[in-house]
Amino acid sequence: MSTRIPLPYTPRVLELFRNPKNAGPMEDADVVESAGSPACGDMIRLYLKVSERNGEEFIERATFESYGCAANIAAASILTEVVTGKSMREAWAVSWRELADELGGLPPIKYHCSILAVGALKRAIRSYYGRVGRRPDWLPESLTIEERQTLEEEKMIEMLYSGRGFRITVAFPRGGSGDQGS
Amino acid sequence: MSVRELLEAHGRPPREVYFDLENSGYVPREVVEAMVPYFNSVGYGHPSITHRPGWEAYEVIHETKELLSRVLGAGGLGEFTIVHSGTEANNLAILGHALARRERRGKILVSAIEHLSVIQPAELAEKLFGFRVVRIPVDGEGFVDPGVLQELVDRETSLVSVQTVNHEIGTVQDVRELSRIVKEVNPSAVFHTDAADAFGRMPLDLRRLEGVDMLTISSHKVHGPRGVGVLFVREGVELEPVLRGQLSSERLWPGVENVPLIAGFRKAVELAFDGFEEHVSRMRGLRDALVRGLVERVPDVLLNGPSDFGRRAPDNANLSFLYVEGEALTVELSLHGVYVASGSACTSRILEPSHVLLAIGRKHEEAHGSVLLKTSRYHAVEDVEYALEVFPKAVARLRSISAARPGSPL
Numbered sequence: 001m002s003t004r005i006p007l008p009y010t011p012r013v014l015e016l017f018r019n020p021k022n023a024g025p026m027e028d029a030d031v032v033e034s035a036g037s038p039a040c041g042d043m044i045r046l047y048l049k050v051s052e053r054n055g056e057e058f059i060e061r062a063t064f065e066s067y068g069c070a071a072n073i074a075a076a077s078i079l080t081e082v083v084t085g086k087s088m089r090e091a092w093a094v095s096w097r098e099l100a101d102e103l104g105g106l107p108p109i110k111y112h113c114s115i116l117a118v119g120a121l122k123r124a125i126r127s128y129y130g131r132v133g134r135r136p137d138w139l140p141e142s143l144t145i146e147e148r149q150t151l152e153e154e155k156m157i158e159m160l161y162s163g164r165g166f167r168i169t170v171a172f173p174r175g176g177s178g179d180q181g182s
Numbered sequence: 183m184s185v186r187e188l189l190e191a192h193g194r195p196p197r198e199v200y201f202d203l204e205n206s207g208y209v210p211r212e213v214v215e216a217m218v219p220y221f222n223s224v225g226y227g228h229p230s231i232t233h234r235p236g237w238e239a240y241e242v243i244h245e246t247k248e249l250l251s252r253v254l255g256a257g258g259l260g261e262f263t264i265v266h267s268g269t270e271a272n273n274l275a276i277l278g279h280a281l282a283r284r285e286r287r288g289k290i291l292v293s294a295i296e297h298l299s300v301i302q303p304a305e306l307a308e309k310l311f312g313f314r315v316v317r318i319p320v321d322g323e324g325f326v327d328p329g330v331l332q333e334l335v336d337r338e339t340s341l342v343s344v345q346t347v348n349h350e351i352g353t354v355q356d357v358r359e360l361s362r363i364v365k366e367v368n369p370s371a372v373f374h375t376d377a378a379d380a381f382g383r384m385p386l387d388l389r390r391l392e393g394v395d396m397l398t399i400s401s402h403k404v405h406g407p408r409g410v411g412v413l414f415v416r417e418g419v420e421l422e423p424v425l426r427g428q429l430s431s432e433r434l435w436p437g438v439e440n441v442p443l444i445a446g447f448r449k450a451v452e453l454a455f456d457g458f459e460e461h462v463s464r465m466r467g468l469r470d471a472l473v474r475g476l477v478e479r480v481p482d483v484l485l486n487g488p489s490d491f492g493r494r495a496p497d498n499a500n501l502s503f504l505y506v507e508g509e510a511l512t513v514e515l516s517l518h519g520v521y522v523a524s525g526s527a528c529t530s531r532i533l534e535p536s537h538v539l540l541a542i543g544r545k546h547e548e549a550h551g552s553v554l555l556k557t558s559r560y561h562a563v564e565d566v567e568y569a570l571e572v573f574p575k576a577v578a579r580l581r582s583i584s585a586a587r588p589g590s591p592l
Contacts, residue, residue, distance in 0.1 A: 011188060017510070038550070039546040068507050070510050
């Protein structure tokens, strides 16, 4: 085994791992985005149903699928709960730290699970407006910290693979349309 | 963060089966009872001081070494150094060698799937003293090809370390042949084998292993207490102590011996070798049933390590469950009282999964879904049956919410 570390999860993480909320694909989703990859050992796919009220978009429903550790599943689950009912603008402001706090804290080595969940959310929001063909003024052009970290994690694996001479069998999702897996 | 809250939320499952014997083990009652008197009623003295409690302590060390010499077929008392873990024994072998030969340097050959307590000291010897570390490649089941080793060994080779049995995938190397090759090419090269996973599971005879200069044993891998390791160092092999301080009964390791734990280790060795054949056939039968059952009942499973079970440790089962992540699986199984370990990156400090699984050519996503189980004579048939009941449900639950599926859009 590689070098290990104790992972004292909070009861909230364990509870959401055991009984995740909003797990599973969504048939009528308006947008589907992923972050991470099976090669990273962490991957979250987020489904959003978006509706419009008084000229503003709201997240009506959110569901997820997760390939990852217990913290990853819990982070994805809490993300769907946190963003449901929020306007897209409010959802954009959700930070990875907020998710970690909602979980009662995460071991520092697992912060990236929360970062990945928010990375998937931000990708989904961008993707939605990309499809609509309009960028709201609150949506920055430059990538946020969570988006950059998510890209970095995906790239790191890509490098590890090519460095070792393994063939890359996993296509990494990049905004917009869904890429095909291995 | 409170660990107690985590344990309360987890609860104690009505039924518990422990298969994570790689990482720490169950210590049977007889072994615990063998330790207790040495804390406060006998042998609590320092084994190198001339009083009765000291001599009582020394007796334990002396008898433990005699026992090791008996079960290993050879070895004088001065050839066994008792340390505090298998990790320490491996560090002593690699760094002790490097210290002794730091002027001459040369190459250190280690197999790509060695325990980190061999690989990392070798890397440190490279950094500190200028040795050159060469990784011996292994095939898809973890075997070192004798022909490849023969090509890698040269006159610059100072030390070669190849495990007798791999700790993760159970590959049994032909150490007798590998050490013979090393000595044939370069008689001054030292051959070390980490036998922590072989001891108590397969016959080990030092008389037959003429080419082996150093051999590592670990107490917790034979149901002894954690905190005892042994390094066999054949007489005449140059080695320097790594830790410095007041020596006691050991010439190569300073500090006061932990006699109660050594007494427990001695008992564990006695128990392991009393009915050895029977114990081995029991763990083999349970392991076979476990692997067969898991492969039959769960789809999309890969066996990691030798498929020829004649060349695989009798207790080892290592399987990758595709489309689930191993750490999540260990937690899910834990909630149902089945305790296993994973080679996933998610249980580690770094992003990379088990170096052993990568070295045998497993892809990252295959290594992330790996689970390691070891059987022992203390398991019952019902324990394996219970695991076979729990596993399919646990894997199915995690697959039902997984973002990774064959042919699904990513």
